[in-house]
Amino acid sequence: xxxxxxxxxxxxxxxxxxxxxxxxxxxxxxxxxxxxxxxxxxxxxxxxxxxxxxxxxxxxxxxxxxxxxxxxxxxxxxxxxxxxxxxxxxxxxxxxxxxxxxxxxxxxxxxxxxxxxxxxxxxxxxxxxxxxxxxxxxxxxxxxxxxxxxxxxxxxxxxxxxxxxxxxxxxxxxxxxxxxxxxxxxxxxxxxxxxxxxxxxxxxxxxxxxxxxxxxxxxxxxxxxxxxxxxxxxxxxxxxxxxxxxxxxxxxxxxxxxxxxxxxxxxxxxxxxxxxxxxxxxxxxxxxxxxxxxxxxxxxxxxxxxxxxxxxxxxxxxxxxxxxxxxxxxxxxxxxxxxxxxxxxxxxxxxxxxxxxxxxxxxxxxxxxx
Amino acid sequence: xxxxxxxxxxxxxxxxxxxxxxxxxxxxxxxxxxxxxxxxxxxxxxxxxxxxxxxxxxxxxxxxxxxxxxxxxxxxxxxxxxxxxxxxxxxxxxxxxxxxxxxxxxxxxxxxxxxxxxxxxxxxxxxxxxxxxxxxxxxxxxxxxxxxxxxxxxxxxxxxxxxxxxxxxxxxxxxxxxxxxxxxxxxxxxxxxxxxxxxxxxxxxxxxxxxxxxxxxxxxxxxxxxxxxxxxxxxxxxxxxxxxxxxxxxxxxxxxxxxxxxxxxxxxxxxxxxxxxxxxxxxxxxxxxxxxxxxxxxxxxxxxxxxxxxxxxxxxxxxxxxxxxxxxxxxxxxxxxxxxxxxxxx
Ligand SMILES: Cc1ncc(C[n+]2csc(CCOP(=O)(O)OP(=O)(O)O)c2C)c(N)n1
Numbered sequence: 001x002x003x004x005x006x007x008x009x010x011x012x013x014x015x016x017x018x019x020x021x022x023x024x025x026x027x028x029x030x031x032x033x034x035x036x037x038x039x040x041x042x043x044x045x046x047x048x049x050x051x052x053x054x055x056x057x058x059x060x061x062x063x064x065x066x067x068x069x070x071x072x073x074x075x076x077x078x079x080x081x082x083x084x085x086x087x088x089x090x091x092x093x094x095x096x097x098x099x100x101x102x103x104x105x106x107x108x109x110x111x112x113x114x115x116x117x118x119x120x121x122x123x124x125x126x127x128x129x130x131x132x133x134x135x136x137x138x139x140x141x142x143x144x145x146x147x148x149x150x151x152x153x154x155x156x157x158x159x160x161x162x163x164x165x166x167x168x169x170x171x172x173x174x175x176x177x178x179x180x181x182x183x184x185x186x187x188x189x190x191x192x193x194x195x196x197x198x199x200x201x202x203x204x205x206x207x208x209x210x211x212x213x214x215x216x217x218x219x220x221x222x223x224x225x226x227x228x229x230x231x232x233x234x235x236x237x238x239x240x241x242x243x244x245x246x247x248x249x250x251x252x253x254x255x256x257x258x259x260x261x262x263x264x265x266x267x268x269x270x271x272x273x274x275x276x277x278x279x280x281x282x283x284x285x286x287x288x289x290x291x292x293x294x295x296x297x298x299x300x301x302x303x304x305x306x307x308x309x310x311x312x313x314x315x316x317x318x319x320x321x322x323x324x325x326x327x328x329x330x331x332x333x334x335x336x337x338x339x340x341x342x343x344x345x346x347x348x349x350x351x352x353x354x355x356x357x358x359x360x361x362x363x364x365x366x367x368x369x370x
Numbered sequence: 371x372x373x374x375x376x377x378x379x380x381x382x383x384x385x386x387x388x389x390x391x392x393x394x395x396x397x398x399x400x401x402x403x404x405x406x407x408x409x410x411x412x413x414x415x416x417x418x419x420x421x422x423x424x425x426x427x428x429x430x431x432x433x434x435x436x437x438x439x440x441x442x443x444x445x446x447x448x449x450x451x452x453x454x455x456x457x458x459x460x461x462x463x464x465x466x467x468x469x470x471x472x473x474x475x476x477x478x479x480x481x482x483x484x485x486x487x488x489x490x491x492x493x494x495x496x497x498x499x500x501x502x503x504x505x506x507x508x509x510x511x512x513x514x515x516x517x518x519x520x521x522x523x524x525x526x527x528x529x530x531x532x533x534x535x536x537x538x539x540x541x542x543x544x545x546x547x548x549x550x551x552x553x554x555x556x557x558x559x560x561x562x563x564x565x566x567x568x569x570x571x572x573x574x575x576x577x578x579x580x581x582x583x584x585x586x587x588x589x590x591x592x593x594x595x596x597x598x599x600x601x602x603x604x605x606x607x608x609x610x611x612x613x614x615x616x617x618x619x620x621x622x623x624x625x626x627x628x629x630x631x632x633x634x635x636x637x638x639x640x641x642x643x644x645x646x647x648x649x650x651x652x653x654x655x656x657x658x659x660x661x662x663x664x665x666x667x668x669x670x671x672x673x674x675x676x677x678x679x680x681x682x683x684x685x686x687x688x689x690x691x692x693x694x695x696x697x698x699x700x701x702x703x704x705x706x707x708x709x710x711x712x713x714x715x716x
Contacts, residue, residue: 064691065516116693119519135520136478137450177449178481207426208447222566337698340691351657355686359698362708 004220007263008243009233011292015299017134029242041082041237042301043314045074045294050318051107051325055114058329059272064114071095072235072267074199075293078102079240080262083248084160084168089129091144091169093137095200099170103128107321108328117335137171138178139199143239144169148193148257157194157254166194166252168244174205176221177213185225188257194245197222197259200234202266207279219261227257233291234262238300265291337363399569401543402508403430405550406470410440414466418445418456420508429474430510430569449703452482459505461492468504468554476511477520478672483528490559491534502557506550511539512603512653513700514567516693523690524602524654529561530631530663537631538584539563541605543573545628548581556584559614563630565602583704585629587637596710597641599664600651601627609649611706622710630660637671638664646677647713653700656684678716681709 006022010030017023050194052069059067060176070077077098084090102109105127112118113133120132134140144196148167151157156165176199188195201220203210214221222229232239240262247258265288269276276285298311341356396404409416415569418433418440422486427434437445448455452473459469473479479486492656493503513522528535536558540546546564553560582588590605591612598608605626612622623641641650647667650661667681683701691699 054573066518113692116516116518116696118692119689135518170594174450177451177454179451179453180481194671205421205430205450207422208450212447213449273429278427334694335692337695340686340695340699342686344688351687355688359686363698363703366704 003223004217005230007231007233009236009272010203010238010242011236011296011300013296015296015303017300026242026246028182028239029204030113030221030244031240037082038304039306039310041078042083042297044098044135044293045100045237045297045316046314047318048074048078048086048101049294050322051101052097054322054325055111056268056272057325058111058288059114063329064111064272065116066114066271066273067264068095068114068271069268070095072288072293073200073202073264075237075297076234076262076264078197078328079237079242080168080198080244080260083241083244085166085248086128087163087165088133088248088252089124089147089165089167091131091140091147091167091360092133093140093170093172093175094133094135095172096133096170100127100130103130105130105232107325108316108332111325111329112332114169115329115332117332123206125131125179127174137175138184141169141171141175141178141184142179142187144189144195145193148195149191149252150199151194152191160250160254161252164252165194166192166248168196168198168248170198170200172205173199173201173203173210173218174208176218182225184226185222185257186263187258189226192256193252194251194254196244196251197227197257199259199261199360201261201263202264203306204270204276204280206270206274207276209279209280217261219259222259227259229259231261231263234264235296237293237297241273395572395574396543396579397570398422398512398540398543398546398564398685399430399573401431401547401573401575402435402550402564403436404575405547406433407436407439409470409551410436410560411442411556413554414444416444416468416470418472419448419459421448421450421455421474425448428472430566432508432564432569433472444481445475447461452478452480453485456482456485456490456505456507458612459507460485460493463503463505468506470506471509473507475507475517475521476509476523476525479507479509479525482507482634485534485605486529486535486559486561491532493534494558495534502559503559504554506553506556507559508550508562508564510566510569511563512565512567513690513696518693519690520587522693522696524563524652526561526563526630527654527659530660531658535559535561536585536629536632537561537563538629539565539602540628541565541568541602541626543571544575545626547575549628551586552581552584560584567603568606571606574611585634587625587627587631587634589623589641590626591622591624593621593645595621595645596647596649596693596713597623597625597638597645598649598651598706598710599627599638601630601660602653604651604653605700609658609701610703610707611710613656614707615710620710620714627660633660633664635671638668641660642668642672643675646675647710647716648676648680649678649683649709649713650708651683651701651709651712652704653685655687656682657687661682663711681713683709685705
C-alpha cells in the first residue's frame with residue numbers, strides 16, 4: 001500500500017496561513033503572486049458562486065433543463081485553473097464552471113448546453129483550450145491522456161515552462177470507478193504523458209458516498225499506477241493553486257503524470273433534479289459549510305489588509321455578472337432544425353442531406369395546410 | 371410467466387407499506403416498483419444492483435423503499451461503473467443469483483456494452499447450455515423529457531441485433547408490473563427497456579389475471595385500414611395518431627410490440643392480412659433498426675396481403691439533438707399520420 005502523506009493545506013478554515021513543513025514547501029508559489037493575482041482568486045470564486053446561484057434560479061424558473069451547481073467547489077476549481085499556463089489543455093467533466101470561466105469560456109455557452117440548445121458548441125482552441133463538457137463519466141480522462149501523449153510524441157518541449165504544454169483532466173470521486181479513468185492512468189503512466197489528473201472528491205456521486213467507490217484515500221490509488229498522488233484541502237484556494245502549479249510544471253517538464261485529490265464538498269444538490277435530503281445528513285453538510293472556501297479566503301485577505309471597498313466592489317461585479325447572464329439566457333433562441341443534420345459528418349453526406357430536405361419539405365407542407 | 375407468480379395478489383403495496391386497492395391506477399414507475407418488490411419477496415436469489423438505487427431509490431424512484439425493506443445485501447448501490455455492474459452480475463448469476471441491474475440512463479449503457487454483447491449474451495451458448503444467465507438489465511430510455519445529451523436515446527436495436535439477448539419494453543403500468551417479473555423469471559439475459567417519458571403515467575394494474583407471455587405483441591386498438599406498430603412510449607403516439615385518423619374517417623389498428631427480440635409476428639401478420647397496410651414507428655433512428663427488421667419480415671411473410679410498401683416513421687439518422695429540437699427529431703402523431711396517408715395513397 002502506498003505511503004500516506006499529509007493533506008496539503010496552506011490556509012486553515014479560519015483563514016490563517018499555515019506554517020507546518022508541508023505548507024512551507026508550497027509557500028514560494030504563493031509568495032510569487034502579486035496582490036492583484038491574490039485578489040483575482042477571490043473575484044473568481046465570488047463571481048462563480050453568484051452565477052451558479054443565478055443558473056440554479058434560472059433552472060427553477062424553467063429556463064434550463066438542468067443545472068449542476070459548483071457551490072462549495074470554487075477553491076479547488078479556481079486554484080487549479082489559475083495554476084495553468086495559457087498553453088495548457090483542460091478536459092472537464094460537467095461541473096467545472098469556474099475553470100471554464102477562467103479559461104475564457106462564455107458562461108452563457110454552458111447555460112446553452114444546460115438549456116438544451118447545444119451539446120457543446122464552443123471551440124476549445126478559442127476558449128483557452130477548455131474542451132467540451134463530458135457527461136459520460138470518466139470518458140474525458142482517456143481523451144486527456146491521448147492529448148498528452150500527443151504532446152510527448154510531438155517532441156517539441158524545450159524545457160521552458162512558459163511554452164511547454166501540459167494537460168489537466170477533471171473528474172469526480174464517482175467517476176474514479178469507471179474503467180476509463182483507470183485506463184487513462186495506465187496510459188498516461190505508460191507513456192509518461194504530461195498530464196495532471198485533478199480529482200474533485202466532493203464526497204458524493206449523486207446519492208452514493210465515496211466509501212462505496214474506494215476503501216483507500218483516492219490519491220493513494222495513483223501510486224499503484226506508478227503515478228505520484230497528493231491530497232489537498234480542496235477548499236483552500238492557495239493549496240489548490242500551489243500544488244497544481246507545481247505538479248503541472250513537473251508534468252510539462254517531462255516528469256510524467258501526476259494526480260491531485262482535492263477534498264471538497266458538493267454543498268448543493270447533484271443537479272437541480274436532485275434532492276440530497278433523501279440521502280445525506282445535515283450535520284455533514286453543516287460541517288462543510290463551516291469550511292467554506294470563500295469565507296476562509298476573505299478572512300485571510302482581510303488579515304493582509306484588504307479593505308471593505310474591494311469586497312463590496314467584488315460583490316457588485318458578481319451581481320452584474322449574474323444579471324448579464326440572466327439577460328443573455330432569456331435572449332437565447334432555439335436553433336433551426338438544420339442543427340439536427342449539420343456537422344454529423346465533416347462533409348456532405350447523402351443521408352443527412354436527404355433527411356434535412358425531407359424535414360424542410362414536411363414542415364413547409366404543414367405550414368401550407370395550417 | 372412462471373407458475374408461482376401467476377398466483378393472485380390481493381393488493382400491490384407501495385414502498386411505504388400502504389396498500390393500493392386492486393385495479394387502482396398507479397404510475398408505471400410504481401408498477402415496476404411493485405413488480406420488483408414481488409420478485410424480491412418471491413425469490414431470495416433476486417438482487418437489485420445499480421447506481422443510486424439504494425437510499426435514493428433510483429433517479430426515477432423505481433426502487434424506492436426496496437433497500438429499506440429487503441436490506442442492502444439484496445438491493446444495493448454499486449461503485450459507479452456500468453461495465454462493473456454487468457460484469458459482476460454475470461459472476462453473481464454463475465453463483466446462482468438472479469441479478470436485476472439498473473442502468474441510470476440509456477446513454478450510459480455503453481460502458482457495459484462489451485460485457486453485455488461479448489460475455490452476457492454468449493455465456494449460455496459457450497457453456498452449451500450448462501450455465502444460464504438469468505440477468506435483467508433495466509434501462510430507462512427514450513426522449514420527450516427535455517434532458518441533456520445521452521439522456522434521451524433509444525439504443526434497443528444494438529441489443530436486438532445481439533444473439534443471446536431477449537429485449538422487451540413495456541408501455542403500460544400493467545405490462546410493467548407483469549413483464550418485469552417475467553423477465554426476472556427468465557433464465558436468459560433480458561434487456562428491459564423502460565420508456566422513461568411514461569414513468570409518471572398512471573394506469574390500472576390487473577392483479578386478478580395472470581401475465582400474458584413476455585414475448586407476445588398485442589393489439590391495443592382495432593381498426594381496418596392501416597396497421598401501426600411500435601413499442602414503449604411510441605405506443606402512446608400511435609394511439610394519438612389513431613384517434614386523429616378516426617376523426618378523419620380512417621380506421622387504424624395499433625399493435626404494441628412489447629417484445630423487440632424475439633418479435634411476436636402473429637398479431638402483426640394477422641393485422642396486415644386485414645388492413646393491407648403497415649406503418650412501423652420508433653423513437654430510434656430508422657437505419658438498420660427494429661423497424662427495418664419488421665418491414666423486411668412482414669414483406670417476406672405477407673407480401674400478397676400488402677396494398678402498399680411497409681413504411682417506417684423514425685427519428686432521423688442523426689445523433690439525438692439538443693433537447694429544444696427533440697420534437698422535430700422524434701416522430702409525433704402528425705408524422706405517423708403523414709405515413710398513414712402515404713400508405714393509403716398507394
Ligand atoms: C457512464 C455514466 N454513468 C452514469 C452517469 C449518471 N451520473 C451522472 S453524474 C453521476 C455521479 C457522478 O459523481 P462524481 O463522479 O463524484 O461527480 P460529481 O457529480 O459529484 O461532481 C452519475 C451516476 C453518467 N453521467 N455517466
